[in-house]
Amino acid sequence: MTLQDIIERLQRAKALEDLQTITEELREHYATTHIVYHWVNSIGERFGAGTYSTDWVDRYLEKDYLRMDPVIFGCFQRFHPVDWKQLDWSTKAARSFLKDAISFGVGNQGYTIPIRGPNGQFALFTVSHTTTDEAWEGFIQANAHDFMIIAHEFNKKALEFETGTEVVSVPALSPRELTAMSYLAKGFSRAQAADELKISEHTLRVYIEAARHKLGALNTTHAVARALSCGLIVV
Amino acid sequence: MLRYVYGHDLQHFPLLRDTMFRDRADQFLTRLGWAVRVNAAGEERDEYDDLNPLYLIWQNEDGRHGGSMRFLPTIGQTMVNDHFRHLTDGVRIESPLIWECTRFCLAPGAERRVSAGLVLGAGEIMANFHLKHFVGVFDPRMERIYRLMGLEPDVLGRSGEGRDRIGVGLWEMQEAAWPHTLARVGISRDTSLDWFRQSFSASDSKRLCEPALT
Numbered sequence: 001m002t003l004q005d006i007i008e009r010l011q012r013a014k015a016l017e018d019l020q021t022i023t024e025e026l027r028e029h030y031a032t033t034h035i036v037y038h039w040v041n042s043i044g045e046r047f048g049a050g051t052y053s054t055d056w057v058d059r060y061l062e063k064d065y066l067r068m069d070p071v072i073f074g075c076f077q078r079f080h081p082v083d084w085k086q087l088d089w090s091t092k093a094a095r096s097f098l099k100d101a102i103s104f105g106v107g108n109q110g111y112t113i114p115i116r117g118p119n120g121q122f123a124l125f126t127v128s129h130t131t132t133d134e135a136w137e138g139f140i141q142a143n144a145h146d147f148m149i150i151a152h153e154f155n156k157k158a159l160e161f162e163t164g165t166e167v168v169s170v171p172a173l174s175p176r177e178l179t180a181m182s183y184l185a186k187g188f189s190r191a192q193a194a195d196e197l198k199i200s201e202h203t204l205r206v207y208i209e210a211a212r213h214k215l216g217a218l219n220t221t222h223a224v225a226r227a228l229s230c231g232l233i234v235v
Numbered sequence: 236m237l238r239y240v241y242g243h244d245l246q247h248f249p250l251l252r253d254t255m256f257r258d259r260a261d262q263f264l265t266r267l268g269w270a271v272r273v274n275a276a277g278e279e280r281d282e283y284d285d286l287n288p289l290y291l292i293w294q295n296e297d298g299r300h301g302g303s304m305r306f307l308p309t310i311g312q313t314m315v316n317d318h319f320r321h322l323t324d325g326v327r328i329e330s331p332l333i334w335e336c337t338r339f340c341l342a343p344g345a346e347r348r349v350s351a352g353l354v355l356g357a358g359e360i361m362a363n364f365h366l367k368h369f370v371g372v373f374d375p376r377m378e379r380i381y382r383l384m385g386l387e388p389d390v391l392g393r394s395g396e397g398r399d400r401i402g403v404g405l406w407e408m409q410e411a412a413w414p415h416t417l418a419r420v421g422i423s424r425d426t427s428l429d430w431f432r433q434s435f436s437a438s439d440s441k442r443l444c445e446p447a448l449t
Contacts, residue, residue, distance in 0.1 A: 074437065077243050077287055079308045080364045088437030116311060144365035148331040152310060176324040199324075202389045206328060206368050206405050213330040 003029055003146065004218055010153050011216055019049035019157065026150070027051045030143070032129045033107035037154040039115075039123035041162045050126075056104040063100070070094050075114040075124055081144065084110035085133070109136040111144075113151040117159055125151030146218065153216055170230045177211040180204055182233040185224050237356045237427075238294050239434035242287040251292060254300035256280055258342040267374055269401075283307060283314055283337065291356040293349045295342075302341040302349040304357060309333045315370050315403055322392030322403040323370075332367040334360070339377045350380045351419035358408030358416065359431045373402040384419065385412045 006029060010022045023035040036050030059065075066072065070087040089098055102108055107128035115123040127147060129136060173181070176197070183193035194204040208220055215230075217223035227233045238251070245252040256278030263269045263279055273279050286307060293301035307313050309328055313335040316327050328335075336357060341349060357369065373381075373388060381388045388404040395401050417424060 070437075077241060080289070080360075080435070086432075086436040090437070116308070118311070145332060145367075148365065152331045174325040174327070176326050199391075200389045202368075202405055202407070203391060206333065206370065207324075207326050209330050209332060209367060210326055210328050213332075 001025060001029065004222055007150065007153055007216065007218055007222075010150075010157065013157055016047060016049060016161070019154065022154075023050050030127070032127055032139075033105070034126070034128040036126045036128075037123065037151070037158075039117075039121065039155070039158045041158070042117075042119035042121050047158070047161075053105060056101070056106060059100070059104060063097075065097055068093050068097065070097075071110065071112055071124070071126070075112050076122070078114050079116055081111060081113045081148065083140065084112070084128075107131075109133075111140055111147065113148055115151060115155045117155060121159065121162070123151075123155050123158060125154055149213075149218060152213070156216065170232065171214040171216070173211055173214060173227070173232060177207050177214075178227075178233055180207045181211055181224055181227045182235065184208070184220065185228055185233055185235045236294055237352055237359075237430045237434075238290075238292045239356065239360070239431065240290050240292060242284060242290065245290070248294075250298050251294055251300055253278070254342070255290070255292060255303050255340070258300050259303075259338060259340050261343055262340045263338075283312070286312060289360075291353060291360065293345075293352045293356075295346075300342050301345045302353050303338070304336050304340070304353050305338045306357075306360065307335050307337075309335055309370065313370075314372060319372070319392075319394075319401075319403045322394060324391070328370050330367075332365070334366055334369055336369050336371040339371070339374075348420045351384060351416050354381065354384045354386065354408075354412075355416045355420050355427055356431075358413065359427060361408045363431060363435075368405055368407050370403070370405050373404045375400055375402075378402065378404070381406065385409075385415050 006022060006025050013019055013022065019037065023037060026035045034051045036048065036052060038046065038048035038050065040046050070089055071084060074082055074087040089095055107130040109131055110126055110128040112124050112126045115125070117123065125147065129139065179197060180193060183196055188196070190201050190204055194201040197204065208223070212220060212223040215223045215226045217226050240248060260273040260277055260279035263271045264273050271279050272281065283305065289306040290303055291306065292303040295301045308331065309316065310331055314337050315323065315335055316329065320327065339353065360366065361369065373390060378388060378390065386406055386409065388406040390402040390404040393400055393402040417427065
């Protein structure tokens with residue numbers, strides 16, 4: 001299954017169990033140890049989907065690790081992605097927590113993307129792995145953009161579940177975004193499209209990035225395909 | 236040196252915080268004449284400061300504010316999307332890969348390297364957090380400073396006239412701009428990364444915050 005397929009399945013998810021399946025598919029796709037997405041809605045209720053073993057989840061609850069988990073502490077009230085190595089593992093409690101987590105198969109490396117939603121909604125998307133520092137750095141460099149995109153696609157779903165309203169299936173793009181996308185669909189290069197729109201290439205790239213996000217696409221090619229299949233643009 | 240401080244953590248740097256908000260009043264109200272609110276303490280703050288933004292601050296050797304900039308993710312409320320959509324061709328600029336930077340401020344009489352330091356810090360944010368673009372609100376002086384650094388901000392549109400003129404622009408830290416910017420600050424990339432790590436790694440500054448999921 002390609003990443004694009006997985007993202008599209010995520011966007012069609014109807015319930016929490018679907019999110020669970022998606023985390024499993026992502027884990028397989030990246031051949032990583034774990035993928036977890038969990039969030040707190042605007043009234044403080046907690047939800048989660050992820051590949052951690054039930055043994056670890058039970059252990060976490062039994063030990064009440066929530067009260068001291070450095071990942072939670074380090075990501076709360078933040079919006080930048082966090083490599084677990086940056087966190088404060090200096091206390092005895094943190095070190096024994098880490099040891100315990102590793103023994104339950106969480107992995108020795110982790111990358112967590114915090115998301116601040118509206119009205120106090122808050123979420124964390126985590127990728128963990130068992131590997132060397134060097135290999136991990138390369139893996140994150142190569143995939144960080146995708147992880148940020150995936151994290152926000154999960155969060156769009158969580159917000160949709162919370163309000164009980166399905167996100168409009170056809171996203172609203174501004175006329176300029178639509179024009180930019182249709183030039184790309186016609187096979188124009190970025191330079192040609194920018195020229196036609198009388199904007200700089202940098203501006204064009206930002207408009208395309210904004211459209212990509214609204215379309216929930218993984219990259220520009222995927223965004224153009226989605227705009228076509230939604231009937232937003234025609235060639 | 237540069238510090239990267241979230242709004243909620245400014246309380247740990249009271250002198251830096253107070254001098255920053257006072258210098259903002261001096262720049263945006265007194266010097267630029269923008270329609271900003273200044274409180275009884277002489278500090279300029281707006282509603283975006285209440286959103287726990289990330290501040291990039293140049294701290295002088297005496298511990299005071301030398302210059303600063305404010306960052307917010309464009310997923311969420313931003314000044315450009317709330318107030319300047321008429322300057323972005325009606326496009327709502329929103330993506331996890333784009334952050335907004337606003338309130339580029341220099342303290343009165345700031346050393347020349349401070350402005351370069353702010354550009355450098357923004358570059359570190361872009362590189363380390365894997366961002367693709369910044370969207371920002373520019374005043375004419377800020378635009379000049381960016382051009383001096385070899386960065387060509389792409390100004391989408393402007394409103395107002397004269398010193399009140401505000402532009403909304405896009406920029407990114409191009410690879411070619413790093414050496415020039417570092418030279419103007421007078422530090423190596425390693426020092427810059429050390430400053431970055433000091434702010435974002437817990438080993439140097441123990442974080443004080445509450446657990447989220449309770």
